[in-house]
Amino acid sequence: MEHHQLVLVLDFGGQYNQLIARRVREHHVYCEVKSYKTPLEEIKAMNPVGIIFTGGPNSVYEETSPRCGREIFELGIPVLGICYGCQLMAHVLGGTVSNAAEKSEYGKTRVKLDKSSKLFSDLESEEICWMSHTDFISQVPEGFRVTATTDTCPTAAMECAEKNFYGVQFHPEVNHTPHGTDMLGHFLYDVCGCTGDWTMTRYIEQQVEAIREKVGDGKVLCALSGGVDSSVVAALVSKAVGRQLTCVFVDTGLMRKNEGDEVEQAFATRFDSNFVRANAQDRFFNKLKGLSDPEDKRKAIGEEFIRVFEDEARKIGAVDFLVQGTIYPDVIESGLGDSAVIKSHHNVGGLPSVVDFKELIEPLRLLFKDEVRAMGLELGLPDYLVWRQPFPGPGLGIRVLGEVTPDKVAILQEADWIFREEIAKAGLDRSINQYFAVLTGMRSVGVMGDGRTYDYTLALRGVTTSDFMTADWARIPYEVLDRVSVRIVNEVKHINRIVYDITSKPPATIEWE
Numbered sequence: 001m002e003h004h005q006l007v008l009v010l011d012f013g014g015q016y017n018q019l020i021a022r023r024v025r026e027h028h029v030y031c032e033v034k035s036y037k038t039p040l041e042e043i044k045a046m047n048p049v050g051i052i053f054t055g056g057p058n059s060v061y062e063e064t065s066p067r068c069g070r071e072i073f074e075l076g077i078p079v080l081g082i083c084y085g086c087q088l089m090a091h092v093l094g095g096t097v098s099n100a101a102e103k104s105e106y107g108k109t110r111v112k113l114d115k116s117s118k119l120f121s122d123l124e125s126e127e128i129c130w131m132s133h134t135d136f137i138s139q140v141p142e143g144f145r146v147t148a149t150t151d152t153c154p155t156a157a158m159e160c161a162e163k164n165f166y167g168v169q170f171h172p173e174v175n176h177t178p179h180g181t182d183m184l185g186h187f188l189y190d191v192c193g194c195t196g197d198w199t200m201t202r203y204i205e206q207q208v209e210a211i212r213e214k215v216g217d218g219k220v221l222c223a224l225s226g227g228v229d230s231s232v233v234a235a236l237v238s239k240a241v242g243r244q245l246t247c248v249f250v251d252t253g254l255m256r257k258n259e260g261d262e263v264e265q266a267f268a269t270r271f272d273s274n275f276v277r278a279n280a281q282d283r284f285f286n287k288l289k290g291l292s293d294p295e296d297k298r299k300a301i302g303e304e305f306i307r308v309f310e311d312e313a314r315k316i317g318a319v320d321f322l323v324q325g326t327i328y329p330d331v332i333e334s335g336l337g338d339s340a341v342i343k344s345h346h347n348v349g350g351l352p353s354v355v356d357f358k359e360l361i362e363p364l365r366l367l368f369k370d371e372v373r374a375m376g377l378e379l380g381l382p383d384y385l386v387w388r389q390p391f392p393g394p395g396l397g398i399r400v401l402g403e404v405t406p407d408k409v410a411i412l413q414e415a416d417w418i419f420r421e422e423i424a425k426a427g428l429d430r431s432i433n434q435y436f437a438v439l440t441g442m443r444s445v446g447v448m449g450d451g452r453t454y455d456y457t458l459a460l461r462g463v464t465t466s467d468f469m470t471a472d473w474a475r476i477p478y479e480v481l482d483r484v485s486v487r488i489v490n491e492v493k494h495i496n497r498i499v500y501d502i503t504s505k506p507p508a509t510i511e512w513e
């Protein structure tokens with residue numbers, strides 16, 4: 001079904017495995033990450049044109065370290081070992097890996113390259129490479145030669161060109177190895193014989209074909225928030241099955257100013273599919289009455305989402321498939337493969353068990369956010385949808401601290417709108433990754449028009465981050481903060497004080513609840 005070449009990344013628990021996969025895809029070669037435990041038969045069946053072993057925290061000479069057998073080297077498939085992967089290759093094929101407690105290398109390192117190696121052919125004879133290891137290969141296996149060294153490491157790279165086995169002790173996938181991506185390119189094109197047949201256009205075609213095959217003439221439901229992931233996945237599935245798809249957008253009443261109407265306008269006629277806006281504002285506000293604990297509020301909102309989807313699915317009748325916009329970081333952070341569990345993503349949690357869907361469809365599962373954005377643009381979604389900042393499902397329900405009422409949400413909507421408008425005017429909307437206002441429950445005394453006020457304190461939050469797992473507070477220029485502050489206290493009733501949140505994550509989280 002899928003007609004493109006595949007490079008397989010075997011995961012030995014390293015930190016940069018996803019990065020290797022995306023670097024390969026940047027070279028227009030399709031790539032998937034699989035656990036090192038993947039059975040040989042399965043690997044053969046995938047028919048990869050090349051295999052890359054990742055780094056990892058273990059030492060190959062320890063009994064319990066993740067291993068592979070000799071057989072994988074007998075498939076006739078080129079192998080590139082990176083760091084631990086390189087050491088493993090040496091170990092399995094009869095070389096020696098030693099511990100060098102005193103000589104461990106970490107960070108940017110000068111590496112002398114042998115330019116007669118295919119990997120390094122058009123590079124300088126000395127390059128900066130990023131190292132992170134204590135073990136080293138003291139003797140390469142028979143048939144191998146050393147192709148790079150550093151002052152402390154006798155084997156910074158090795159190869160057996162005849163069998164297409166290559167290993168590098170450094171990490172070519174990270175930005176700190178400036179020509180690392182060229183080295184990967186050489187492995188892919190000059191060693192594995194890749195043709196560069198993976199493009200977003202082809203990927204979309206293949207996904208469309210796969211979705212059509214799976215769905216047949218069944219019905220599909222997609223929960224559409226108007227956020228990046230669900231918009232892109234809706235566009236894709238709509239292209240595949242058109243009117244068999246119904247996108248359900250829930251207006252919770254907890255959206256930003258005008259957002260419900262904007263999402264409806266953007267999507268009601270965008271695709272040749274059905275679109276439903278479920279106006280559930282009253283349901284959500286009723287559900288939230290009397291609740292002030294953040295977790296109670298989150299649970300109440302999550303549950304109400306499910307109830308609304310159930311009701312909508314019943315109206316459509318016999319919905320077989322549920323589409324989710326799960327993306328690769330959701331999968332990897334949930335502890336797939338051999339990396340640590342960071343946080344379990346719920347993604348429309350519980351929905352499949354509540355409504356009787358036959359199957360889940362998750363076509364973005366292997367993509368990173370920026371690849372999802374590229375797909376969105378390719379599918380013809382406008383810039384403003386593709387470049388939206390993330391917005392949490394519970395919405396303003398977790399940005400009005402304490403009990404949520406329609407009045408408080410209305411105040412917050414106005415203030416948040418002014419903040420976003422000024423950030424955009426200042427041209428900061430792409431450099432600050434997420435920014436929003438929070439209505440604190442605190443009230444304080446102020447003076448306005450010679451009179452006393454006793455009103456709410458509004459907090460502004462802006463963060464820079466690439467993965468939303470850690471974040472720094474954004475250094476928004478004082479002049480911009482000043483304009484925002486003046487406008488909000490003047491234009492929004494019931495706010496008389498503005499503060500800016502200057503905590504990073506950790507120890508704070510991005511949202512306040």
Ligand SMILES: Nc1ncnc2c1ncn2[C@@H]1O[C@H](COP(=O)(O)OP(=O)(O)OP(=O)(O)O)[C@@H](O)[C@H]1O
Pocket residue numbers: 222223224225226227228229230231248249250251252324325347348388389390391392393
């Ligand atoms: N108001 C809503 N109506 C319908 N579905 C929703 C709504 N809010 C959230 N969802 C569902 O929950 C999923 C998870 O939300 P999440 O915010 O992680 O993704 P997103 O909104 O698609 O993208 P982004 O991360 O850019 O906000 C969405 O993909 C969507 O399926």
Ligand SMILES: O=c1[nH]c(=O)c2[nH+]cn([C@@H]3O[C@H](COP(=O)(O)O)[C@@H](O)[C@H]3O)c2[nH]1
Pocket residue numbers: 390391392393394434468469505508509510511512
């Ligand atoms: O879809 C979502 N449902 C949620 O319940 C939720 N809670 C937080 N977020 C978003 O996740 C990122 C990290 O937020 P925190 O630092 O507050 O955990 C930030 O981008 C938050 O906006 C959510 N997104």
Ligand SMILES: NC(=O)CC[C@H](N)C(=O)O
Pocket residue numbers: 014054055056057058059082083084085132133134135136
């Ligand atoms: N980054 C790695 O893959 C490290 C490999 C091995 N644990 C070492 O210290 O040499």
Ligand SMILES: [Mg+2]
Pocket residue numbers: 225227228390391392393
């Ligand atoms: Mg969202």
